[in-house]
Amino acid sequence: MSSETKLSGIHYVMFLSYSLTFLIWGFVTTSGVMTLDYFSKYIPRFLVPISAAMGPLFLMVGNTLMGRLADIVGRRGIYVFTMSLYTIGLVGMALSLFFINTMPVEIAFTVFLISYILAEIGVGGEEPPALAATTELMPPNRRGSMLVLITNFDNVGAALAALILFLSLLWSTPISATWTMIGTAILIIAVAVVIRLVTPESVRWLMVKGREDVARRIAEEKGLMYAISDYRSKANVRFPPVWFRALVLSLMGFSQLATYGLMAYYIIYLPTLPFSSNEVLAAQVLLWANVGASLAGLVGLVVDNIRRRMFTLLSYIGGLLTMIPIFLVYGLMSTSSIASSLSIFYILLILNMVFSEFGWAVRVLLEPELFPTRVRSTWIGIVRLISWTVYIVLIYYLLATASTFTYLLSNVLLYIVGIAAALAWYIWGVETKGLPVSVLDGAASK
Numbered sequence: 001m002s003s004e005t006k007l008s009g010i011h012y013v014m015f016l017s018y019s020l021t022f023l024i025w026g027f028v029t030t031s032g033v034m035t036l037d038y039f040s041k042y043i044p045r046f047l048v049p050i051s052a053a054m055g056p057l058f059l060m061v062g063n064t065l066m067g068r069l070a071d072i073v074g075r076r077g078i079y080v081f082t083m084s085l086y087t088i089g090l091v092g093m094a095l096s097l098f099f100i101n102t103m104p105v106e107i108a109f110t111v112f113l114i115s116y117i118l119a120e121i122g123v124g125g126e127e128p129p130a131l132a133a134t135t136e137l138m139p140p141n142r143r144g145s146m147l148v149l150i151t152n153f154d155n156v157g158a159a160l161a162a163l164i165l166f167l168s169l170l171w172s173t174p175i176s177a178t179w180t181m182i183g184t185a186i187l188i189i190a191v192a193v194v195i196r197l198v199t200p201e202s203v204r205w206l207m208v209k210g211r212e213d214v215a216r217r218i219a220e221e222k223g224l225m226y227a228i229s230d231y232r233s234k235a236n237v238r239f240p241p242v243w244f245r246a247l248v249l250s251l252m253g254f255s256q257l258a259t260y261g262l263m264a265y266y267i268i269y270l271p272t273l274p275f276s277s278n279e280v281l282a283a284q285v286l287l288w289a290n291v292g293a294s295l296a297g298l299v300g301l302v303v304d305n306i307r308r309r310m311f312t313l314l315s316y317i318g319g320l321l322t323m324i325p326i327f328l329v330y331g332l333m334s335t336s337s338i339a340s341s342l343s344i345f346y347i348l349l350i351l352n353m354v355f356s357e358f359g360w361a362v363r364v365l366l367e368p369e370l371f372p373t374r375v376r377s378t379w380i381g382i383v384r385l386i387s388w389t390v391y392i393v394l395i396y397y398l399l400a401t402a403s404t405f406t407y408l409l410s411n412v413l414l415y416i417v418g419i420a421a422a423l424a425w426y427i428w429g430v431e432t433k434g435l436p437v438s439v440l441d442g443a444a445s446k
Contacts, residue, residue: 005139010200010222014137015146017199018130019153020192025123026157027185028086029055030286032116033265034165035093035178037282039112040269042105049399051113052266053392056257058117060388062124067381070129071374074209075136076201082125083196087189089119094182097175128380135368135376136204137227140436144304147368148361152297155357158264159290161185166283203227204437208374230438237443239430245370246383248421248429249363252316253387255418256359258394259319259411263326263352264289266395272404273330273345281342285349292350296357308365308433309426315358316422320415322352323408331408359418366425369432372444 032055040048062082070078092115099108131147138146161181168177204227206215219225239245267273268282303311326348330339338344371379394414398407432440 005141005226007139007142008223010224011138011142011146013195014133014199015150017192017195018134018150020188020195021123021126021130022151022153023157023160024086024185024188024192025127026154026159026290027161027181027188028090028119028123029154029265030158030161030165030290031090031093031178031182031185032119033268033286034162034181034279034283035097035112035116037268037279038097038175038178039100039105039109042100043109046400048269049396051116052269052399053396054113054117055120056261056388056395057120057392059120059124060385060392062121062126063128063384063388064381066121066125067128067377067384069125070132070377071205074201074205075129075133075377076196076199078125078129079196082122083189083193084122085125086119086122087186089115089117089122090182090185090189091115093119094179097178100175128377128384131364131368131380132205132373132377133202135440136202136373136437137200137224139226140434141304143369143437144308144365144433145300145302147364148297148300148303151360151364152294152300152357155290155293155297159287159294162283162287162290166280166287169280169283200224202373204373227437229436237430237435237439239370239443240428242371242444244428246379246386248425249367249370249383250386251421252312252359252418252425253363253367253383254390255316255414255421256319256356256363257387258391259323259414259418260293260353260356260360261391262394262398262407262411263349263356264293266399267407269399270404270407272334284342284346288346289349289353292353293357293360296354297361299358299361303361303365304433306433308362308431309429311358312362312366312429313419313422313426315355315362316415316418318355319352319359320412320419322348322355323411323415326352327408327412331405334404362422366432369435369440370444372441373437 036051066078066082093112096108096112096115099111134147134150135143164184165177165181168180200218200222203215203219203224207228215228219228265286268285333339367380367383368376394410398410
């Protein structure tokens with residue numbers, strides 16, 4: 001069974017188009033977290049964990065609603081909704097910082113919260129169709145690489161946004177620095193609009209929808225015939241039941257989502273750590289966390305040479321082994337001199353983010369591969385709905401308690417959950433590396 005295809009110009013157009021989805025997501029997340037950090041000085045303390053949970057809550061809404069819609073209107077058709085939402089959201093977040101000097105704080109904060117919600121729905125809504133389209137359109141022998149490298153732009157975007165913010169803070173006020181960061185994101189959106197105009201619809205989705213003539217015409221024009229070819233007669237692959245796939249992916253999902261988000265973003269709201277209540281140091285936490293994750297995302301260059309099940313298990317084991325020293329130093333030895341060292345914290349954080357990113361890579365490989373084209377985007381949204389729900393509850397609870405010990409211990413326990421799910425997939429799962437999308441569809445539909 002050979003379906004190897006070399007990358008051509010259209011593949012690089014798609015790569016850029018889908019990568020911009022995740023790059024903008026990174027900017028939205030960092031913009032929201034840091035804007036809220038600025039407002040936290042002016043709003044009641046109890047509003048901080050509630051507001052922090054709004055980002056992932058409505059990203060989850062975007063995942064679920066737009067994921068389903070993308071199976072109805074198409075992968076390409078969803079962009080008019082999503083891009084409008086996060087553009088309005090980013091502009092609104094920038095305006096909220098302007099309003100804080102001209103209006104009551106309550107009004108400015110309300111503008112921020114509504115804008116943050118819209119932006120998160122937008123970027124969340126682009127994720128399932130982007131993963132689905134990448135799976136359906138990229139050559140099977142390069143699919144894993146494309147999925148991991150494309151989604152790594154979330155980390156790149158967050159790191160770039162944090163770097164812009166950090167450098168701006170050195171020469172200007174927090175408000176001006178945040179405007180600079182958000183303004184850069186809006187320029188990136190302008191580039192994305194142009195690229196999206198030449199990005200083709202998923203020919204695999206068109207085939208499933210009965211639009212075979214259109215699918216074949218696009219496939220022939222763009223060199224994507226492999227995407228609509230049928231290789232099922234040459235393979236005999238059967239996936240575990242859909243409930244098992246959904247359960248394993250959901251457990252790995254909230255384990256990875258929570259450990260990444262809690263360590264890379266929301267940890268800056270804890271009042272007892274060395275960087276607490278300092279915008280410059282908080283920006284550095286976001287920067288170094290996402291630099292570590294971005295570098296780890298380069299595993300996408302070789303991931304198509306690694307068996308999925310082994311990579312899955314090692315990712316979560318590595319996450320636990322790098323989380324334990326963070327818990328010991330900052331959870332159990334919080335009064336020691338070593339716990340006051342920012343350098344040690346950054347080193348441990350970067351190491352942990354490397355394995356957290358490997359866990360992310362595993363998820364973006366398996367989630368679209370384990371469900372058929374006709375409902376692929378829908379199931380990605382459902383699995384993420386479950387994962388994000390648990391994550392949101394944890395954000396609210398852990399920030400409300402403001403206990404560093406509980407916060408870090410929870411991360412250790414979450415990695416244990418992830419290891420259990422990864423072990424289950426290692427034992428009872430199926431290897432999906434290099435399988436053509438027609439084979440994935442056949443195995444997922446049995």
